[in-house]
Amino acid sequence: xxxxxxxxxxxxxxxxxxxxxxxxxxxxxxxxxxxxxxxxxxxxxxxxxxxxxxxxxxxxxxxxxxxxxxxxxxxxxxxxxxxxxxxxxxxxxxxxxxxxxxxxxxxxxxxxxxxxxxxxxxxxxxxxxxxxxxxxxxxxxxxxxxxxxxxxxxxxxxxxxxxxxxxxxxxxxxxxxxxxxxxxxxxxxxxxxxxxxxxxxxxxxxxxxxxxxxxxxxxxxxxxxxxxxxxxxxxxxxxxxxxxxxxxxxxxxxxxxxxxxxxxxxxxxxxxxxxxxxxxxxxxxxxxxxxxxxxxxxxxxxxxxxxxxxxxxxxxxxxx
Amino acid sequence: xxxxxxxxxxxxxxxxxxxxxxxxxxxxxxxxxxxxxxxxxxxxxxxxxxxxxxxxxxxxxxxxxxxxxxxxxxxxxxxxxxxxxxxxxxxxxxxxxxxxxxxxxxxxxxxxxxxxxxxxxxxxxxxxxxxxxxxxxxxxxxxxxxxxxxxxxxxxxxxxxxxxxxxxxxxxxxxxxxxxxxxxxxxxxxxxxxxxxxxxxxxxxxxxxxxxxxxxxxxxxxxxxxxxxxxxxxxxxxxxxxxxxxxxxxxxxxxxxxxxxxxxxxxxxxxxxxxxxxxxxxxxxxxxxxxxxxxxxxxx
Numbered sequence: 358x359x360x361x362x363x364x365x366x367x368x369x370x371x372x373x374x375x376x377x378x379x380x381x382x383x384x385x386x387x388x389x390x391x392x393x394x395x396x397x398x399x400x401x402x403x404x405x406x407x408x409x410x411x412x413x414x415x416x417x418x419x420x421x422x423x424x425x426x427x428x429x430x431x432x433x434x435x436x437x438x439x440x441x442x443x444x445x446x447x448x449x450x451x452x453x454x455x456x457x458x459x460x461x462x463x464x465x466x467x468x469x470x471x472x473x474x475x476x477x478x479x480x481x482x483x484x485x486x487x488x489x490x491x492x493x494x495x496x497x498x499x500x501x502x503x504x505x506x507x508x509x510x511x512x513x514x515x516x517x518x519x520x521x522x523x524x525x526x527x528x529x530x531x532x533x534x535x536x537x538x539x540x541x542x543x544x545x546x547x548x549x550x551x552x553x554x555x556x557x558x559x560x561x562x563x564x565x566x567x568x569x570x571x572x573x574x575x576x577x578x579x580x581x582x583x584x585x586x587x588x589x590x591x592x593x594x595x596x597x598x599x600x601x602x603x604x605x606x607x608x609x610x611x612x613x614x615x616x617x618x619x620x621x622x623x624x625x626x627x628x629x630x631x632x633x634x635x636x637x638x639x640x641x642x643x644x645x646x647x648x649x650x651x652x653x654x655x656x657x658x659x660x661x662x663x664x665x666x667x668x669x670x671x672x673x674x675x676x677x
Numbered sequence: 678x679x680x681x682x683x684x685x686x687x688x689x690x691x692x693x694x695x696x697x698x699x700x701x702x703x704x705x706x707x708x709x710x711x712x713x714x715x716x717x718x719x720x721x722x723x724x725x726x727x728x729x730x731x732x733x734x735x736x737x738x739x740x741x742x743x744x745x746x747x748x749x750x751x752x753x754x755x756x757x758x759x760x761x762x763x764x765x766x767x768x769x770x771x772x773x774x775x776x777x778x779x780x781x782x783x784x785x786x787x788x789x790x791x792x793x794x795x796x797x798x799x800x801x802x803x804x805x806x807x808x809x810x811x812x813x814x815x816x817x818x819x820x821x822x823x824x825x826x827x828x829x830x831x832x833x834x835x836x837x838x839x840x841x842x843x844x845x846x847x848x849x850x851x852x853x854x855x856x857x858x859x860x861x862x863x864x865x866x867x868x869x870x871x872x873x874x875x876x877x878x879x880x881x882x883x884x885x886x887x888x889x890x891x892x893x894x895x896x897x898x899x900x901x902x903x904x905x906x907x908x909x910x911x912x913x914x915x916x917x918x919x920x921x922x923x924x925x926x927x928x929x930x931x932x933x934x935x936x937x938x939x940x941x942x943x944x945x946x947x948x949x950x951x952x953x954x955x956x957x958x959x960x961x962x963x964x965x966x967x968x969x970x971x972x973x974x975x976x977x
Contacts, residue, residue: 383787389862390780394958396794397777397831401799404828407812408804414811425811470704476697488963493708495955496889499909500948503916504711507718513941515714518727551708555966579693604801612894617919637807638898650805658801 415648428644435648442656444632452628455609459542464599466546467553468591472583474554475561487558502616505544506531532621541617541626560594561587596668604661607653629653719743719945723938742946745939752947754904755911760954762825762907763889770885771878773830774839779866781836782843783852796833806898813899824899825907835881841868842877876968883962885956908951915947 384391410425415435417428424625439445441471477483493501508515509530517527530536564586572582611630618626629649686694713733718726723739729736746752780786781793804812809828818824847870855869871878893909900906914920 380787383785387786387862390783390786393776393866394780397773397836398792398795400773400827401796401815401829401833404809404812404830405799405803408808409802411804411808411811414808474699476693477701478694482698484699489705490708491963491966492712492956492959495887495891495959496887496952497912499891499893499894499912499916500952501921503944503948504715506916507715507945508711513727517728519730522727522730546821547708547711572857578689608974616913626781633806638810643807647805647807649805654802654805 358475382389412647412651414644415651417644419647431644435645436652438645439649439652444627448627448629448632450610451625452607454539454625455541455614457627458607459609460602460606462542462546463549463553464602466496466550468595470550471554471557471561471591472587474558475587476579476583487551490554492551493548494552498612498616501544501548502613505540505617508578509536509540529621532619534622534625536619537622537625541567541613545613556594556598557591560591565654566592600661600664600668603664604648604657606643606660607656702776715945715948719942719949721942723942726941739942741939742942743950744941746946746950749943750912751903751906751911752908752950755906755908758890758905759890759907759909762822763886765822766826766829766889767882767886769826769830770832770835770842770889771881774832774836774881774885775866775878777824777831777836778839778843779870781840782847782962784849796836800833810898820901820905825895829895832885835884842874846877847873856884864937879962879971883958886958890955912947912951916944 414428416430416432418431418434419425419428421586423429452539474483474487477486496504506514509517511517511527511529511531514530516528516530521527530540568586569582572586577585607629609628609630611634614626614628615631615634618631630653633646633650633653636642636649691844717732717735719742720735720738720740721732722739725736726732774926777796783789805807813819813824813828816823817828852865852870855865860868893907893913896907896910897913898907900910
């Protein structure tokens with residue numbers, strides 16, 4: 358018994374030394390591998406980790422003269438100012454509304470579309486519609502917003518010319534706070550739904566054909582096959598995509614929102630990312646803007662963490 | 678699904694197929710029509726575009742929109758700048774991503790775990806707008822070509838996709854035998870791994886390239902010199918802010934209706950011209966989507 362314990366204690370010790378030797382030999386044999394790795398590491402240090410150090414200005418009153426290190430500490434002042442600020446409630450609500458609305462539509466639609474694609478039996482038709490559905494993903498946001506203007510503009514807009522052609526009155530979609538979330542979310546669907554099917558199509562391509570054949574021979578209906586074979590097979594992919602999407606709940610993209618904003622729809626279109634830009638780069642309140650950005654990042658991470666925990670609890674698929 | 682031929686479809690199956698195909702056809706038309714509209718409108722006499730509710734072919738065919746766009750100095754400079762930033766930036770992207778993905782794909786690479794964590798953290802935490810701006814300021818690259826190329830050199834997501842592709846497609850025995858033959862790690866990458874990886878390289882080039890070409894944000898934040906603006910920033914002025922810049926004074930001053938209409942055609946034309954490079958590249962790369970992305974997606 359005692360010998361066994363001694364053995365147990367002694368073994369890892371030898372292992373450790375040996376492992377270190379092996380590792381040393383590996384390093385010298387494969388120096389090139391580490392030199393290669395150094396390049397992405399340096400890029401990541403400079404443009405990802407160095408800015409993280411800069412986050413401390415959220416707790417300071419940054420002034421260029423003193424630099425990040427030398428600027429005076431202010432504690433949580435920047436945060437309390439944001440929480441008590443006039444715009445706080447409105448911005449959080451706008452961000453959440455657009456994002457939750459977006460999630461509710463953009464998570465299920467690509468799944469449904471991928472299932473429908475999967476049921477097409479005419480091969481050329483399937484590949485044609487898939488190829489077409491990917492195209493909008495490659496169009497730039499500037500052009501997407503330009504196209505929203507072409508279609509929904511008051512002057513020379515397609516929809517409004519049809520309305521007036523039939524004797525109706527032109528509607529100012531672009532300047533309407535009520536229309537903004539719909540325009541934002543559905544233009545995103547137009548652009549992204551096809552591309553969103555790709556990951557599910559990939560997962561479906563891994564389903565063994567004989568499962569489908571067996572189900573057919575047993576006389577299962579198409580809906581039964583979708584429910585009992587296809588959906589269970591892509592479930593892990595669905596869960597992972599949903600977790601990742603929910604993790605971005607407070608991250609309404611800057612690019613499109615900023616372009617779609619105008620003076621009249623600001624009451625629904627001002628979100629955290631555009632606010633960070635305006636107070637930061639436009640007004641030059643570096644510390645305050647960084648505090649708002651940090652708050653956004655932390656809330657996102659908490660959401661991701663909670664959803665991931667929930668997924669672990671309910672099923673066995675999770676991010677980590 | 679080819680093997681379904683052994684099965685005789687029931688009536689339920691036929692109904693299902695008809696409904697499914699009908700819905701997908703409508704969906705495809707909704708995706709396509711806005712694009713068709715812009716193409717046709719760019720070739721039409723602007724006064725006639727709205728004569729009918731649905732524009733399906735050019736009305737009063739004209740190339741005036743295109744010829745005017747090609748005379749606009751801002752657009753031409755922007756196009757040139759965008760080509761430069763996209764090409765140089767994508768090259769940097771591909772090099773940095775490959776150099777990270779290849780060691781991480783090797784089973785024997787010591788330190789794989791910690792290094793992967795080091796990269797993954799940056800997917801969830803970032804410094805944010807101002808701290809990143811301050812870094813670029815410190816580096817002295819504001820308002821230079823470097824700020825358009827160096828930041829964003831690595832997308833961790835793409836690197837993981839590429840790593841997974843290498844793992845799944847490069848047989849270990851091949852690496853081992855090349856190693857026994859005396860090849861070093863760099864030669865392995867160059868002579869064995871890369872020649873076997875055309876699909877993933879094509880897909881990565883497309884992702885990064887389109888991202889660079891379509892980006893207006895970086896330029897808006899970091900560039901102040903008009904002569905350095907890429908096309909997307911010029912497009913933003915034209916399409917979103919509705920101005921044609923100061924080089925085409927005749928246009929910006931033209932208040933009469935005819936000028937207004939010409940501006941409208943130019944908007945349609947400039948959309949087509951700016952999307953053309955991406956669309957020309959798309960069919961070339963499209964056939965690699967499946968091989969490139971799907972392998973990465975399944976295992977990743």
